[in-house]
Structures are given as C-alpha cells and as structure tokens.
Amino acid sequence: MQNGQIDVKAEANDFAAEIGGVDLAAGFSEETFRAIRGAITRHKVLVFRDQHLDDDAHLAFAERFGPLEGHINTATRHDRLPKIQVFQNVDQAGEPTGVHPERGTLVWHTDKSYVARPSLFTILRSPSVAKTGGETLFADMARAYGALAGPAVQRLDGLRAVHDWKRSREKSDERPATAAEIAAAPPVDHPLVRTHPDTGARTLYMGNHASHILDMDRAEGEALLADLERHATQDKFIYRHRWRDNDVLLWDNRCTMHCVMPYDAAKERRIVRRAVVQGDPPG
Ligand code: OGA
Numbered sequence: 001m002q003n004g005q006i007d008v009k010a011e012a013n014d015f016a017a018e019i020g021g022v023d024l025a026a027g028f029s030e031e032t033f034r035a036i037r038g039a040i041t042r043h044k045v046l047v048f049r050d051q052h053l054d055d056d057a058h059l060a061f062a063e064r065f066g067p068l069e070g071h072i073n074t075a076t077r078h079d080r081l082p083k084i085q086v087f088q089n090v091d092q093a094g095e096p097t098g099v100h101p102e103r104g105t106l107v108w109h110t111d112k113s114y115v116a117r118p119s120l121f122t123i124l125r126s127p128s129v130a131k132t133g134g135e136t137l138f139a140d141m142a143r144a145y146g147a148l149a150g151p152a153v154q155r156l157d158g159l160r161a162v163h164d165w166k167r168s169r170e171k172s173d174e175r176p177a178t179a180a181e182i183a184a185a186p187p188v189d190h191p192l193v194r195t196h197p198d199t200g201a202r203t204l205y206m207g208n209h210a211s212h213i214l215d216m217d218r219a220e221g222e223a224l225l226a227d228l229e230r231h232a233t234q235d236k237f238i239y240r241h242r243w244r245d246n247d248v249l250l251w252d253n254r255c256t257m258h259c260v261m262p263y264d265a266a267k268e269r270r271i272v273r274r275a276v277v278q279g280d281p282p283g
C-alpha cells in the first residue's frame, strides 16, 4: 500500500509494518514524517530495512519524534553520545564475549516503565545481528486487552502496578542495581490498563519492570501479572522480528511489550544501538 510518500506492508492483524521508500539517513519531508507518524500509530511497530545510519543520523531521526532521554545504566551508554545506548556482546577486538549485554531485554518488558514518564518510542538499529536466534518479539497489548473477557476486564479496573528497576533486575538475574541507580529510579506506579492518547485504545501496561499490584496482596498481584503476561504473549498477539543487518525498528512502548529470543552469545555477534523518545505519565 502506498501511503503518502512511503510504502507500508502490514503484518498480520495490522500489528507491525515494513516501511519502504524512505532513506532515513538522507532525511525526509514533513509530509513523509507525518506518514511515518500515522503508520506507527496504526501498526505500533515499524521496520525499515537496509538503512545505513551512523549514530548521529540515528539521533537525528529519533529526535523528529520528540526529546530523547538517556538511560540510568551508564555501562551501556555511548562514549560520546549519551542519548545512544549500545547493547553488544563483543569486546574491543570485536570478538563475542559470551555475555548478553542486558538480560532484562530477554524477558517481556516495555521500555523504562519504571520511571514516572516512561519511554514513548524506541528506535533500535542493528549494525550486526545473530544468524541464529536473537529475534525480537513484540506483543500487541491493545489487542491482548481487547481479547479479555468481561469479568477479567472488570477485575483490572482501577488497578495500579508498581514498576521497580531494582526488582526487575533481580527477576532477570542481572547484576544488582547500584545505589545510584536505585536513587535515580525509585519504584513508581502506573495504571495497569492505560489509554493510548492517539487512538483512545485501552491497553495492558505491565512487563518485567512491573513487580506487583498496588494495595493488593503481593503474591496475588504477582500471580495476576503472570496470568496477564501469559495471555498477552500468545502467538496470536505477537510479531516476531527476524533481524537483518542494518534494520531500524521504531516501536510504541505505550501499547506493546517486547523481548529478545536466546542466541549463542559466545559464538554470534549481536550489536544493536538505540535511542529513546521521552513519554508522558501513563493515563
Ligand atoms: C531495547 C531492547 C531489544 C533487542 O533496546 O529496549 O529491549 O532486540 N532491545 O535488543
């Protein structure tokens, strides 16, 4: 389908679309930007293939969507450009280290939900991808919410989930949060069901950073979150992104979750770099 100045090839259920006809490094018109903005609203995840961006061009593209934010984990921060984060399993010599850079990406999550103003869009590019495994899965949280039956939906009304960076790292078996990180990201709570400001769609908002439900017995809240995750990550709600070198992905964190599939970090090189657009408090 031709839409304005871009080609849009949608995946099943309109969840995710491959966008052609645009060279992100060359820059593009306001009309093209509006077409991309419309496509992300509709499809939630956009894939641009064969894009040859350097870090500066990556930032320039990301900044068209709003102000960018850095990350509290300084270990993965770019040396020169603090708004770029580098996730890679290679050492200085380019050899695989055997260590996936951020285990929190291997479990279902939505970016930075542990802060008061969680990420709006994430723009991730892949200078180098694993040949086997390492796909990124996305779950359509609006469709997942829409598929819940009556009593299950009513039960969620008014509930708030507590999101906690420290607990999230414990759950994903990452190095413990530092005192500085804990101070920078104390636990926050967000509605468990949020309303997407651009579409009015109600969507589940949870993932690994969500630790429990506010004012609910801890174990009961954890069980509810686990149930919802099982529901939302059924195949029928998922887009599986099979990376190629030089892909750029743009996704909406307000209505999706994502996770990386396992790969052999001792053999395969997997290098991705990302920029994140600031969001608003979920409502
Ligand atoms: C992220 C993330 C997924 C990937 O950048 O937020 O979860 O495919 N990355 O590396």
Ligand code: MN
Residues within 6 Å of the ligand: 105, 109, 110, 111, 258
């Ligand atoms: Mn992520």
